[in-house]
Amino acid sequence: MNNNSNDTPPTVTVTSTTSPTATATTTVSSTNAVMADDNISEHSLASEFLTTNLNPPFNKKGSIEIYRDCFYAKLTHGLTAYQLFEPAVSESDPSQLEPRLIRNFKQKTSPKKTKLVLYMHGMYWWGFTFHRLVQPLIQKGYTVLLFDFYGRGRSDSPDIPYTLDTYLGQAIDLIDYLSVERVYLIGYSMGGAVATHFAATHPQRIIRLCLMGPAIIPVSIPLVAKLITMPYLGKFLFKLAGASQLIRSVENDRFKNDVTDPEKIDPNIIDDMIEKVKWQVLEKPGFLDSFHSTLYNNNFANGHLHLLPNIPANLPITVILGSNDVVIPITSAKSAIKHHLPQATIVTIESGHAFQVEAPQLLKAALIDEYLKESAV
Template structure:
């Protein structure tokens, strides 16, 4: 009997040691995202600009007239700021100054060994705007998890925001996924992500790329961030610590602030279910909701022309309204609500007469 016990102990110890070694080796196999790597990225035209913040260097892209109203684009959970590439030209041509950046742990930004929670990403955006010398109110646009980041920022720093656009925003619930739930478990999740994360993440991106207007460029941009250490660890920490649900208070604070809010959502969204829009509209009663049947979570990069047209139409309204603070620090000016639009083509600008003042059913 003791022989079997000893044999089992040796086997378990050997397996544990093998897992530890493989975990360490997998992490060291990737390139460090240091200054040498950043210089190479810049020289090859794969990066725009870097700026030093408290948790490391952040990769960002800033274009448009210096005196233009600043639009800040915040990407989602796993796909970095290149998701906004096709939004820059039309927005800049419309006279806006446009800023997109990689959240910590994503793209070409630093991957600090910290807890990836709401405070981290909120502080990153605050520090980035301060470091770039942004003094005026900005128009925030957040996609998926970026919508949650933008909502938290707007709730905490309302005085810095002129308007808020949310595209399939997280924070009020996401679709359940058994595979994701497995990754959040201690030890086993870390080991899976460290050894197989690259394959898993790339597989998911390859599926998403099918709906992109330029699948090759999408995959190339996504794959580039996988080359450097820390991406999988950052995503795992985010899964464990970021409030993908339960941000009701932040949304309610935005609703109480009277900030102009536009919400864009695909009704066939399988990642952040469209059903969460009902709760969002309850918490943010001034919001304008635009929804599209048979459209999924990838609307930002699967139909950038539609999203750009909606954003610019919304922002043109802000350009003509009084945006100085009113009583209690709230922006002046009434807003209408938009009901979901049912359409066959789901493309193009909103049609005349579609904006109504009405509750969401």
């Protein structure tokens, strides 16, 4: 349980006058576009992937997605797409490390003890949203694990309630499958709510916790969101107009609620993000049902602050907030975090909600200089 200390948590502000727009072009060594786990026919799964709709779009002119290859693990509720990167000595420059995609730790080449960073993504997209941070963490010697929540990206969309318990169970299943005992846990937006639930229920498996714009703060939601979460009628309305509404929203708004100024972001990156959302809406089997179920079963309007008192007071926590975030407003977020997580370090960066898109360099500094500063490999 948390203590009731009134000590003010340390607060750090990271600012910048420019927004990076260039996308990285790093590649990783891998042999197949899609690779199954040991219990699944690799040939049949690759064929299924290549001949069905599980092939998300990718804009070569500009994207925050960098690494296309992945593996699959057959977990409790279906296939989960994941990417496990280990630090490998660069062939072109032996003084540098680069990410190497591996199926499991049996394929690990480094003799050093593994320190693993597990990332949980937000509601709309999937694991690729962390790709810009993979190389900086690899360079520091960390192993990085990304995965797609059920119903998102290249993971299955099982017919189940999409609750925080569901997503948490998927994450626990995956690290158990990979025989990982403890992780450095990072959760962004909805993934921040899942990470909070993780810390409240399985704190012994977390070394350090980082919440990036976490969806745990009570927030106002649009009328349309309130309507579609109504019992019975909400699902009917969502099936009737949900797809067209989601597509119209991203095409017209171009994520203006997620970044401070979309005009300052490489338009190719914005276009790529839009196409990825449209692909999920129009082509990914089960996405709309999973998306509606996520909204219906998780009361984001009221937040998830009730989880915070169950997080141990001795767990190191960093919370990263955007100074211009309108999704998770910084004033209410800071107040809630200071009250419920007095041990947390709060880091503010000059950004809207989509840190990875708008301010990757500031986010990198916040993660490496603050969140991981006492745990150098």
